[in-house]
Structures are given as structure tokens and as C-alpha cells.
Amino acid sequence: MSPTNIFAPASTPAQSIFDLSIFTLLTVAAIFIAVFALLAYAVVRFRNKRGDDRVEPAQIYGSNQVELAWTVIPVLIVIALSLATARVIASIQDAPRPPGALEVIVTGHQYWWEYRYPNLNIVTANELHVPVSDPAHPTPTFLTLLSADTDHSFWVPRLAGKTDLIPNHPNQMWIDPHETGIFLGQCAQYCGTQHANMLLRVYVQSREEFDRWVREQQQLPSATAVSAGRRVFESTACVNCHAVSGTPAKGVFGPDLTHLMSRDTIASGAAPNTQEMLRLWIKNPDAIKPGSKMPAMGLSDQDLDAVTAYLETLR
Numbered sequence: 001m002s003p004t005n006i007f008a009p010a011s012t013p014a015q016s017i018f019d020l021s022i023f024t025l026l027t028v029a030a031i032f033i034a035v036f037a038l039l040a041y042a043v044v045r046f047r048n049k050r051g052d053d054r055v056e057p058a059q060i061y062g063s064n065q066v067e068l069a070w071t072v073i074p075v076l077i078v079i080a081l082s083l084a085t086a087r088v089i090a091s092i093q094d095a096p097r098p099p100g101a102l103e104v105i106v107t108g109h110q111y112w113w114e115y116r117y118p119n120l121n122i123v124t125a126n127e128l129h130v131p132v133s134d135p136a137h138p139t140p141t142f143l144t145l146l147s148a149d150t151d152h153s154f155w156v157p158r159l160a161g162k163t164d165l166i167p168n169h170p171n172q173m174w175i176d177p178h179e180t181g182i183f184l185g186q187c188a189q190y191c192g193t194q195h196a197n198m199l200l201r202v203y204v205q206s207r208e209e210f211d212r213w214v215r216e217q218q219q220l221p222s223a224t225a226v227s228a229g230r231r232v233f234e235s236t237a238c239v240n241c242h243a244v245s246g247t248p249a250k251g252v253f254g255p256d257l258t259h260l261m262s263r264d265t266i267a268s269g270a271a272p273n274t275q276e277m278l279r280l281w282i283k284n285p286d287a288i289k290p291g292s293k294m295p296a297m298g299l300s301d302q303d304l305d306a307v308t309a310y311l312e313t314l315r
Contacts, residue, residue, distance in 0.1 A: 003184040006157045010183065010204075011133075011175045012140075013092045013160040020088045024081060031077070092161070095140070095174055102130060102141040108152030108165040108187065110293055111194040112255055112268040122217045123243075125255030126268045129203045131210040133176035139207075140176035150192065156185030156202050164189055177204040193291030199269030217259055220246045221314050229310025232303045237295070244314065254294070260314040267292065279308045 002008075009015040106128075107114040115124050130141040145154055147165040154173065155162040163173040177183070185200030205213065221244065233239070234248055241254035249257075260266075263273050267289045271277040280287055283304055285294035299307065 003182060004157050004186075008158055010179050010181075011159040011177050013173070013175060014158055016088045016091055017161050020084055023084055027077065027081060092174075093172075097142055098138060098140070100139055101174075102139065103144070104128065104130075104141060105144045105146065106154060106165070107146045107148050108154070108191070108198075109148045109253075110150065110192050111187070111198040111289070113198070113200065114148075114255065117214075120214055120218065122214065123256040124217065124259065125263075126199075126265065127201045127203060127263050129205060129210060129213050130175065130177065131207050132180050132204050133178060135178060138176055140174050142174045143172065145171040145173065151189050152187050152191050152198070153189035154185070154200070155188040156183050156200055158183050159185075159202060162188045175202075177202075180204050180206055180209075194289050197268060197270045197289055199265075201265065201269055213262075216262065221258060229306035229308070232299070232307050233310055236297055236299075238297070238307075257311065257314055260311055262315055267294075275308065275312060278311060279304060282307060282311075 007018070009018045103117070103119055105116040105118060107116070113126050113128070115128050116122070131139050133139045133141075143154070145163055145165045147167045150167065152165040153162050154165060156175070159175040159177060160173055163171050165171060181204055183202040183204060185202065187195055187198035187200070189195075191198065230247070233244075239247075239249040239251055241251040243250050243252065243256045243258065245256075245258040261273065265271060266273045266278060266281055267285070271281065271288050277288070281294070282297065283299070284296050285292050286296070
């Protein structure tokens, strides 16, 4: 099963959109079949035959029945589609927030995602973790969508429809995944050079796994013996963009690195989070993500190895 399969909804909003799409498709398919059948009948029944006198047939004008039919029927079809669409929009936009719903603030940056869990005191990036929602005991996740720079669009096809992130205009959406797994998505609004690599990963976990992830994220990173790498990190411009809890690094322009090594990917999903790729990302970000906002720091090989080793302790 493709993690981006739009025909396999795994959340109530996505299921509602899928059902509406099928209803619309069946409606327009019925219209197509009816029109094509009438056209085929006219072509066959009134085709030019040898021996025809080619006299123009009798012309009919002002048929109230015909005009009424081709006016009322399309109007009824449009009304039906409009009501169905309005019902789905209302059910998605005005969904009640039950007790226990998870709140996440999503901020789109060029070109990565920031996730803040205000009630859990967790800040992470690019990989959204949410609990699975049991239909018998729903645990939906409500997302507040913000933008730090330009327009973005949050879209995980199997979980919900697209919703834009617009500067100075907060938007909202919600999901309630019914199955565990990794669901992939994409920024669906062109936002600059690396728009195509502003990827989304949503980890839907069992309640036990999610609670364990929360406990791990709430812990401060343990004291590390890799002091050389930490000194290099804290003495360069890294601290202007990145934050690491318990250290002087308090930057907000780049992803929070407190639990960097708990993530499977770096660069918003553009590369796996391995030692080799992490070192390359620090040395030359454009080698992985041309046009990203991450600058090359020009570190020596010794300092580069030390910083990489330090970052690998942030779990």
C-alpha cells in the first residue's frame, strides 16, 4: 500500500473527502454515459444513407418540455453536488474537540516543518508523531497551521485534504488516524526553490508507543563527553538558528536539535539521518538540498567530525 495513496483513506477527514469524490465521480460518469449514449444514438439513427432525399427535417421551436428538462436537470445536479460538498466541508471544519484531543502547532518554514505540542512541552521538526485514534474512543489530533515566511500547504493524502499555511492568517485542520504506520505527504503549495523537498512524515503510533515517545522527547539530553564538538557548535553561527535544550543554543530559525537523532531523516525528509549524511549536510547543505537556507559553515575536517559526533549524542 502506497503511503500517499489517495484511494486508501485512513482518517475520518480523508474518508469524507474520498466518499465525496466517489459520489461526484459517479454523478459525472452517469452524465457522460447519458450524453454519449444519446450522441451515439443520433449518429447511428440519423446517419446519412444512400437514397435519402436530403430534405431538411421539420424544425421544432419553443418546446417547453425540452427547455424545462435541460434547465431543471442540470440545476438539480449542481444543487446535489453543492449540498454534498457543503456537508463535508462543515463536518471537517466544524468538528468538535473532544476531551483528550492532541493539540499541535505546525509552522511551515522554507523548507521544513516545525511541530510544537503546547500541552506536552515538546518541540520537534519534520516528523509528526500522533496516537492512533480508536473509533470507539476517538483521539483526534488538531493542527494549528502557521507560516513563518511564505505560503505553504499541509497535505498528507491518506489522512486529510490540503490546507494552506498563510502568513498572519492561522488555519486549522484535524486528523484521527485509524491505523498505525508512517504516512507521507508533501508541501502542496509552491514555496520556493526547495518546495519539492519540503516533505512530510506522520508517524501514527499505538497509545503506548506514543506515550513512550512523549517521555523521551520531554527528557533533556544527557551530559555528553564530546566537549570539543559542543564547543565548536556553540561558538559558531549554529546557535543563531538552532536550539538544544539545556545549552546556550536558543535559535528559532532552524529545527530544534534537542532530540535530533530520534528522527529517521534530516533536511525535511530529503536524506536519511545517518552519520555520513549528517556530516555531508553540515559540510555542504547544497549537496543534499540546493537552495536551502542552511549555510555551509566552512568548518575544518577536524571540527566537522567533532560537531557531527556531538550531534549524534542528541537522542
